[in-house]
Amino acid sequence: MTRTAWGHGLLTTTEDGTVLDAWYPSPALGEAGGAGELEAPAGLEELVGADDVRGVTRELRLVTVDLDAPPADAADAYLRLHLLSHRLCPPNSMNLDGLFGVLTNVVWTTQGPCRVDGFELTRARMRARGPVQVLSVDKFPRMVDYVVPSGVRIGDADRVRLGAHLASGTTVMHEGFVNFNAGTLGSSMVEGRISQGVVVGDGSDVGGGASTMGTLSGGGTERVSIGERCLLGAEAGLGIALGDDCVVEAGLYLTAGTKVTLPDGTVAKARELSGQSSLLFLRNSVTGAVEARPRDGHGITLNSDLHAN
């Protein structure tokens, strides 16, 4: 069966037809066709038109995508990113092959997206209109400029890209980062980096400055994930999947190839322990060896005051 999704998008298009962005206020799974669904949501029509200062036009388009096929173009890609951030699709549930290729690099400003080519002249025209700040130059905008999910706190809007999936009860502190096609499935404290493709389970804490290894560049190939009630300590790093109720000591970078001493004295590569539950990983400060020790009972408990968002 074909898995589809649709939405009415407000597209920003340059004079040569390049789509800079698309905003879908109410994307949905399935096919459009129910009562009123072929009409754009209230308020969108009023936003259509040219912005000569930025050299763009804003147009409405009803877009339908096949979630199992690669993104066809930028409008399609933006719908997929919205589906993730609206929590209609969890990370790793749709085809994102070739995503970077269909997105264009954009100057994201407080007056809206602009082309990179000729930006200084665009900036001059925008300055004549009013104050303008450049937020970033990137293929992805900030999530909160397109989607504000319920039950979430985000200390610094720059740190969460459109396409992040943040479950209700998630707090992303200023040092945290969440990439597209990545995020949380329940209450979580995020003070470290959740890389593309990485998913964090309910009740887990990613400590300050911690790193989860991504697979997009630099050789990391293991699919990293964190189960429920886990703690990735401050400044720790993770290159394998953790099951539930695991702890990684602060400052320990556990790569897939790290040799880990087990309680019976045998040595295993961390990737062989991938997905196992109830383990504590630490670097023994006397011997220098990385050890995995069994942990009893349930893992960490989050401070509920910090997640009643």
Ligand SMILES: CC(C)(COP(=O)(O)OP(=O)(O)OC[C@H]1O[C@@H](n2cnc3c(N)ncnc32)[C@H](O)[C@@H]1OP(=O)(O)O)[C@@H](O)C(=O)NCCC(=O)NCCSC(=O)CCC(=O)O
């Ligand atoms: C590894 C653990 C989990 C261990 O803690 P535990 O409470 O389980 O055990 P413990 O009581 O400290 O230690 C039990 C016994 O093991 C010993 N022990 C502990 N760590 C050891 C090590 N690395 N090598 C050798 N022995 C060790 C202790 O001395 C003690 O020995 P005896 O039995 O002989 O007494 C911890 O040190 C840790 O790293 N926690 C992570 C916390 C964290 O990072 N939270 C996120 C904060 S995020 C944050 O703060 C944001 C701010 C920021 O930005 O940084």
Ligand SMILES: O=C(O)C1=N[C@H](C(=O)O)CCC1
């Ligand atoms: O969720 C918060 O707010 C947090 N605040 C602490 C702080 O302000 O120091 C750190 C952990 C989360």
Ligand SMILES: [Mg+2]
């Ligand atoms: Mg606080």
